[in-house]
Amino acid sequence: MGRWEPNARGRLEQAALELYVERGYEQTPVAEITKRAGLTERTFFRHFADKREVLFAGSARLEELCAGAVAAAPGTATPMDAAVAALNAAAGLFEERGDLVRLRQGVIDANAELRERELTKLASLAGALADALRGRDVDDLTARLTAETAIGVLKVAFGRWIDGPGERTLRQLLGECVDALGAAVAHHTR
Missing domain, CATH: 1.10.357.10 (Tetracycline Repressor, domain 2)
Known part of the structure; x- marks a missing residue:
């Protein structure tokens, strides 16, 4: 994957929300969010401090x-x-x-x-x-x-x-x- 990911933040937010709805917030690890978004965990943590911040950023x-x-x-x-x-x-x-x-x-x-x-x-x-x-x-x-x-x-x-x-x-x-x-x-x- 390249160093620059177009709309990484939006993709992570969308993936997180979808998974939170499907599985529940507690049951959704960051690894699943990044997998769905096609990004790395490192990219996730560049945009959000934790999975809760996806909702409050x-x-x-x-x-x-x-x-x-x-x-x-x-x-x-x-x-x-x-x-x-x-x-x-x-x-x-x-x-x-x-x-x-x-x-x-x-x-x-x-x-x-x-x-x-x-x-x-x-x-x-x-x-x-x-x-x-x-x-x-x-x-x-x-x-x-x-x-x-x-x-x-x-x-x-x-x-x-x-x-x-x-x-x-x-x-x-x-x-x-x-x-x-x-x-x-x-x-x-x-």
Whole structure:
């Protein structure tokens, strides 16, 4: 095999997801992933620290994308509007990779260790959103509450998207969740 492998990372990710679905995450060794992808274990470990990272390697990119969307929101945007812009940016990324995202989530849902890791990654995303909001001169309490609320909105909308019949986009479901949250807050303040 040559020194340069076209799209090695994508091939490894696809092979891993297929095997995780077929055999289960725990029952899939790295050697099987690399065999299916037609690559070496050395190549695998150049791209991923371990087999779990195949599922979570995009987390840093997602945080950067969301923080960038918060920063790019108009100066007149409320903190929640800026956070929703970040959620919509994330939704675009998820929608582009719809089938892989669904496979990934099925693997995570079937494994307690992976579910815990997912929660850690979501907490990190909330921290990145809060930091980005503070970068817009939002006070700490508002930044933290807004970021945590945005993650809650994302979790509910994402769950509905994954489990739903596929008739609505993730962005549409995010909009519905934001509207429901707004109605709940407006009802509370009456």
